[in-house]
Amino acid sequence: MKTQIEQIKVKNFRLYRDLHITDLQRLNVFLGANGSGKTTFFKVFNFLSTCLKDNVTVAVNREGGFKELITRNSDPEKNFIEFEIKFRNFEQGEKSPLVTYHLKIGFNHGKVFIDKEVLKYRRGQRGKPWHFLDYSKGIGSAIKNEQDYDPKSKEIREDQPLGAEDILALKGLGQFERYKTIKSFRTLLEQWLVSNLQNEEMRKIGDVGADQQLSMSGNNLAQVASFIHEYHPDIFQTILTKMKQRVPGIDKVDIAINEAGQILLKFGDNSFTAPFISKYTSDGTIKMFAYLVLLHDPTPRPLLCIEEPENYLYPTLLRELAAELREYAVRGGQVFVSTHSPDFVDALQIEELFLVKKEQNQGCSHIFSAKKYDDGQISELYDNGCELGWLWQHDYFKGINP
Structure with missing residues (x-):
């Protein structure tokens, strides 16, 4: 299955109070100082995978509980942890629609619950989105006639109550062949690896x-x-x-x-x-x-997702490793990498590099595309022949180094 995530939003998950990453590629490399949030970002994927394989309560407890997981200085009874992933499944063709998965997790009276879980995509440029699943606190419905998808067709829904308020609808409905889009995203969550x-x-x-x-x-x-x-x-x-x-x-x-x-x-x-x-x-x-x-x-x-692949490898091998990762990504699997190695960063195309920056005065982190960082100055220097690792070592990525 050749699926590509194009955008990710995260709200109130540890260091990420309001994160929005766009323009994700087949190979994506995240560069930042120790403690800036690279590992925390990768934990998003482990967390969602545990939500699917077990339930949201188990996933939250493995991270120390809701009060530890939610961003500092946030009231756990009034704020939600949210994830939104926009992706395309190219098994449906090169013009496959952009699918959105949104998960909103709340906490009340000592219990974790799913306030909202939606999987949808828009029909055409102006069509109303089809909600392939739409759930809240274990109650909701799924589209029954996905095979009739058309900008003019009418969706037919069926109610499918869940056993508890902390179970993903993806977990149950994704087992059935008739829910093809739901199953596609469930497979993505099940099979990704950090x-x-x-x-x-x-x-x-x-x-x-x-x-x-x-x-x-x-x-x-x-x-x-x-x-x-x-x-x-x-x-x-x-x-x-x-x-x-x-x-x-x-x-x-x-x-x-x-x-x-x-x-x-x-x-x-x-x-x-x-x-x-x-x-x-x-x-x-x-x-x-x-x-x-x-x-x-x-x-x-x-x-x-691979954390710091440069460890124990001779620097001259890192360019070849970057080429291997790019080849893997083209063959079928999207790749996210965290790194501290300028030699590895030198082997990247600018579209593949993202900068992780912790705002010291806020205690929160953001992730920026290197191509758009510093009003495009990095992109201009890269286009004029400067390698990205060299630019990083010479402190052109303002605010990234400690």
Whole structure:
């Protein structure tokens, strides 16, 4: 499914009192100082995913409760946490309509509830929006005749009450084929991944299994590599070829199973007579292999978020990593990345870069397109040949550095 998020609005979610991001691309990179809000922004996706897989109460409690989650100095009984995501599903064609999902979460007498959940898109330029689902506190309805969608047709609705006030209508209705637009967005929420690969986790010896996609921490790297090796040998060969090009000395990667039935990754170094297992590889080697496995997923995730991919990688590899991310994004999965690396930023097109800025006097953060930042001065310098990482290092991104 090739879905592209084009706009995101967030209200009263931690650092983001009133956030509105537009002009999102296939690859989007977020640059900002420590504590500016990059990780908090990525938490939006984890939060919404938990809302879907469990319920809103569970998602809120995992973040410390509603009073901790809502923006500071906001009255939790009078203010709402809100999310709005505008996206297109290009399975419907290049002229697919812009779909809007709006979720509004409230808190009253110690309980969390969904004040509003709407999924809609407009019919034509002036047509009235079709609300594919429209719910409040567990009560609402969904469109029954989506297949008849036309600027002139009349929507037919059916009531579908939910079991509780904190359950997403997406969770229930998205299981049915007849609600195609609802199911499309549910799939997006279910399958997106916020990746934060941890070297110690990736070195673990995994039990034999058929994991097909890498987890958040990468602790199933051996299982996923084994799956690709067995069922997609051409892709595995591509990964191996790129490992040979980027990691000096690595000439093969073997998959082995020990006597206990556990999967081992063995990296062959042409300087040694015997291969060594992943436990003893360098941080950079295991990280590069994991990124190649992640970015050559036979079934790309609709949205992939990666936190600080530059860690442990040699600076000259970062341009190649940016190219890999861009290729992945074009192939099918939209990509969001946070970074602190000027070398990685140098490899970007200006449309792909977004600046995260914390307003010190307000304690809230905003995100700006680099192309439109500082009245277009950054864009003019970029057009005249200045690389974005160089501009950042020389403090042209005013207010971004601490």
